Amino acid sequence: MTGTSRGFLNPELVSELQAGKTFEDWLDGRIPGVDYARISADQSLRSTTRAKSRKAGTGVRHQHEGNEETATEHGVAIVKYFEDNNLTAADPSVVRPSFVEMTRSVHYRKVSEGYPVCAVVSAEHERVWRLPEDYARFRRAVIVQGDGLFIERGKPYDLVSSGSNAVGLADSGESAGEVTRTKERLHREVRRRAQDGTSPGGRRRFGWLAQDVREGRGMNMRLDPEESVILRHMIDKALEGRTWNSIARDLNGIGIVGASGRPWSGATVRQLLINPVLCGQRAMAGKLVLGKDGNPIMGQWETVCTTEESAALRRLSTGRGAQSGGFRKTHPGYAVPGAPESRARKYLFSGFLRCGAHRKDDPAKICDAKMGGGRRPPRANPDNCVYVCARLDCGGASRQMGPVDEHLEELVVRALEVRYEKVRPKVTEWPGTAVLEDLQTRRRNLETKWAEGVVSDAAFYRLLPSVEERIAGLETDRREFLVEQAAANAFAGWDRSKWKDMDLTQRRTAISRIIHAVIVSPIPKGRSLRAPFDPDLLRVVPRA
Secondary structure (H helix, E strand, O other): OOEEEEEEEEEEHHHHHOOOHHHHHHHHHOOEEEEEEEEEOOOHHHOHHHHHHOOOOOHHHHHHHHHHHHHHHEEEEEEEEEEEEOOOOOOOOOOOOHHHHHOOOOOOOHHOOEOOOOOOEOOOOOHOOOOOHHHHHHHHHOOOOOOOOEEEEEEOOOOOOOHHHHHHHHHHHHHHHHHHHHHHHHHHHHHHHHHHOOOOOOOOOOOEEOOOOOEHHHHHHHHEEHHHHHHHHHHHHOOOOOOOOHHHHHHHOOOOOOOOOOOOHHHHHHHHOHHHHOOOOOOOEEEEEEEOOOOOOOOOOOOOOHHHHHHHHHHHHHHHOOOOOOOOOOOOOOOOOHHHHOOOOOOOOOOOOOOEOOOOOOOOOEEEOEEEEOOOOOOOOOOOOEEEEEOOOOOOEEHHHHHHHHHHHHHHHHHHHHHHOOOOOOOOOOOOOHHHHHHHHHHHHHHHHHOOOOHHHHHHHHHHHHHHHHHHHHHHHHHHHHHHHHHHOOOOOHHHHHHHOOHHHHHHHHHHEEEEEEEEOOOOOOOOOOOOOOOOHHEEEEEE
């Protein structure tokens, strides 16, 4: 489950305003502020046991309740609540939308609805920041004027003084370092197990038995009597030259699933067969783990092939285009930023096209798998490319790439013109203008009084850096705001002349504005594969 974020005005404030009271009446002399709550892992969403008895969002709700009590104790009125649920603050690739909005509201000293705020209440500072860059952004926002207040763990947190800034940076560095050190400890532990030749650990691997404490059996140490026979058969077929996909089709055809309980794909067959644990060896970072004598360390678990066969499988993988010496490369585990259409692929409409062939197991339904691009170079046309169905047991629809791209590009260009040609850019004034102008006035007054001798040299050089820091923080925020606004207005006043200057990522982003999917029907029976391109076999599903 992905994280969720939201911000909402205090329901009590909304009720008072609807009843005819003013904001000042509701505030009643209290300090206007915001409440921020965050939790990295909503257990009600991740745990089957707890999900039965705990509602989603319980963790952030409890934080809000505690923050309300703290706010009352310190004379703060919560104007708006912000929360990021099920979102970590320790990964720089994870965006926390409510953290960004909350920080900007405090920086501008007003929420998007226009009500003033200058205080932040949170259960603890770790809820707000874990990384130095987040701490720097948050600190700039709170100290931009002298009325800023941050309350955590039930008491004010000093963000202004240089000493407290060092503490805040240390806190954020400690949080980021904690994540790094945890990863390092895990890496060292895995390497130590590899060097000892003990259990490979991890999840149960196809072909081996799971851990059983009662029998004294470690994870992936003993072969499964039934699965290991199938695994050996897979190895033999691969060494005979069978493709990964064809092996996967055979397994799926007779109802054999992987260790996860899911059907096989060519990728999962390859990942299993190129793993050197099959012959008793381990690999880390794309290299075999070696002993002090320079030879690969042999593990203590039961194996299904020889070291020569394992090396041959990796050479086979390399010969088919794999990198890193044929070893499996795992994903580092963090989220990849950006929407799928913004991550450039090699072919323009990959992922947008969907297979319209009828499913073999249920002819009443269509396949609907994503179609990807690939080279199919006949002797007469070495540059020929096609879009094909990516589902392993389908492949029912395919098309020459050139005619498809030409037809769909024209549809997209025309639609972009209709939708955006008369749209004018929406230019919104940066909300921090008033605060920045006030600080710039302060700086000018300080410089004037220093020049007139009213302010001493010592006082001037003590006060100026603080004002300069606050101005620089607002100017940084203004640049970010203008970049975001430019991106939002990228298609305003659009005309077809812009298409030729767009790169692949920009074109795919433009396509995503117009097309949700394109269903590709198979060539009708009896029609020649060399027949002219038929656009009627492409059904465009427009994006609303």
